[in-house]
Amino acid sequence: MILRVPITGKLISYDSKTKQGVGSNDNPIRPLDFEKLCSGHDFKWTAVTYDYEGGTALIEVTFAKKITVTEWDNTKDPPEPLAWRRESDAEFYKRQAATEKALLKTFEQKTVDELYKITGELRVEMP
Secondary structure (H helix, E strand, O other), X not given: OEEEEEEEOEEEEEEOOOOEEEEOOOOOOEEOOHHXXXXXXXXXXXXXXXXXXXXXXXXXXEOOOOEEEEEEEOOOOOOEEEEXXXXXXXXXXXXXXXXXXXXXXXXXXXXHHHHHHHHOOOOOEOO
16 A cells, blocks of 8 residues: 655755755654654555655555564473464455555544654655
């Protein structure tokens, strides 16, 4: 799944011809905080590309099956897993669909200003 997400952070320099920018070490360029926007969902994301002038990034969202440890060997330090359960295909696809639905609802039904307000983060600072 690909999403366009608003970004936050501070650019130290930006070349409008090459569309290349250098972010600040103290306030790096990044997408808004997903945990504040869609808490409780389990996914990984990777920034594919940034549009500094538009204040957005294209994000690729990926999912993996959950593994739950069901029994621990507490005689070891630290405890080691003895038994575990891998999420079934049906559980995985149901969780993935629910998460994608929540993400789409968040990013399609809310304005950019609302997203910034939810996270408490500021728009990207241009030089």
